[in-house]
Amino acid sequence: MQQPSLNKCLIVLVLVFLFNPIKSKAYSVLTHEAVIDASWDKYLKPLLKEKYPSATDSDLIVAHSYAYGGCLIPDMGYFPFGSEYFTDLAHYVRTGDFVEALLSESQNLNEYAFALGALCHYMADKYGHSIATNHAVPLIYPKIEKKFGHVVTYGEDHISHSRTEISFDVLQIARGNYATAEYHNFIGFNVAKPVLERAFIKTYGEDINSVFGDLDLAISTFRWSVKSLLPTLTRAAWVIKKSDIKKLNPTATSRSFHYKMKRKDYYLEYGKTRQKPGFKANMLALFIRVVPKIGPFKALKFKDPGPEAEKLFIKSFDTVLLHYSAELEKLHYEHIKLPNVDYDTGYPTTIGEYTLADETYDQLLINLQTNKFSDLTYPLKENILTFYNPHDTLKVAQEDPDQWKKAYAGLQSIKTAKTVKIDSLKTIKGVNYKMITQ
Numbered sequence: 001m002q003q004p005s006l007n008k009c010l011i012v013l014v015l016v017f018l019f020n021p022i023k024s025k026a027y028s029v030l031t032h033e034a035v036i037d038a039s040w041d042k043y044l045k046p047l048l049k050e051k052y053p054s055a056t057d058s059d060l061i062v063a064h065s066y067a068y069g070g071c072l073i074p075d076m077g078y079f080p081f082g083s084e085y086f087t088d089l090a091h092y093v094r095t096g097d098f099v100e101a102l103l104s105e106s107q108n109l110n111e112y113a114f115a116l117g118a119l120c121h122y123m124a125d126k127y128g129h130s131i132a133t134n135h136a137v138p139l140i141y142p143k144i145e146k147k148f149g150h151v152v153t154y155g156e157d158h159i160s161h162s163r164t165e166i167s168f169d170v171l172q173i174a175r176g177n178y179a180t181a182e183y184h185n186f187i188g189f190n191v192a193k194p195v196l197e198r199a200f201i202k203t204y205g206e207d208i209n210s211v212f213g214d215l216d217l218a219i220s221t222f223r224w225s226v227k228s229l230l231p232t233l234t235r236a237a238w239v240i241k242k243s244d245i246k247k248l249n250p251t252a253t254s255r256s257f258h259y260k261m262k263r264k265d266y267y268l269e270y271g272k273t274r275q276k277p278g279f280k281a282n283m284l285a286l287f288i289r290v291v292p293k294i295g296p297f298k299a300l301k302f303k304d305p306g307p308e309a310e311k312l313f314i315k316s317f318d319t320v321l322l323h324y325s326a327e328l329e330k331l332h333y334e335h336i337k338l339p340n341v342d343y344d345t346g347y348p349t350t351i352g353e354y355t356l357a358d359e360t361y362d363q364l365l366i367n368l369q370t371n372k373f374s375d376l377t378y379p380l381k382e383n384i385l386t387f388y389n390p391h392d393t394l395k396v397a398q399e400d401p402d403q404w405k406k407a408y409a410g411l412q413s414i415k416t417a418k419t420v421k422i423d424s425l426k427t428i429k430g431v432n433y434k435m436i437t438q
Helices: 006-019 029-051 057-078 084-092 095-105 109-140 142-148 158-174 180-187 193-204 215-248 263-270 279-290 295-300 306-330 355-370 378-388 394-399 401-416
Strands: none
Touching: 029 057, 029 109, 029 158, 029 306, 057 084, 057 109, 057 215, 084 095, 084 355, 095 109, 095 193, 109 142, 109 158, 109 193, 109 306, 355 378, 355 401, 378 401
């Protein structure tokens, strides 16, 4: 069979990105991983060793990669072949319940490390947005400030948020938080699919394999996208913060500072059982590097955040570490209870608080009704009814009458819908949900 031409492949990739623009939420990839790294020796590693005392040093290195995977997984939906609906659920609907489900459903070292990574994302988004990003965006982009004011949410301006968040990654690199010799550790990550499947259906009453067209492909492409973005980030860091980098390392040069993961190292990082990127993924990597930063690729255009925004970032990073470490300490002796918050604002999730949250709840309700509430558990039903309980649904209905009409029909149906026992849940692949008694 003849291999597709380069031009045809690039056209396909353009179409993919036009319908799946590169987006980012709260902290970007490397900053999320930096929180894991900063917490590893003092908090994460001791907790893992206490829970799994037979774990060897080699086992813990692998667990480290699963912690990275957990801290990144909520954002996977916004990469090519992902599911925006998945990411929206993880950011706006039962956010605390989802992380708790991952923790309680973990059956081994790697799954537990993955769940702890998800807890990291919860803390990073909750405080990263409310303290840093939402305030940094108007500082960096005066035109955006004139339009929206001194606080700008992701829902109000996607592009400026994405640029700001990726710029925070650039700052992390420039400040020397990623030593060149350690880069491969920061871009390698594993995904604990079984616990992700169990926790997702428990929390949202839907099979994650139905939400994604191809979950394995989405995970593989997500890894490859991260691998492809890193050289771009390092080049941007050198251009923007060259003087700071030279202060930290006087012998640094542009060539020595840049890092590019070799293909053979990539395969070693992810192991033989992982899906290797095929021709499309390789073309995607090339495309990300050469594409002009216009249209849906605007988020890849970096701008120096400036000293004030950098101060906000440092403050938020320290705050995230403080709260994350506190929750990790609690896990030594008790189950933690996490409020269901809107990741974009840090506020409790309530109807009318944030348009994207309202829309996601509507879509969840519609999907559950379409599936005849086959996997509706009592906690999920109660959460949905509580969300829609306030009488001021008129404003929500006016924002999108057609969507609300469908959601309203689902709301009336769910009131009388029967719930199923949690231990009866199964994925479409027949994988049983594991019941945990707490």
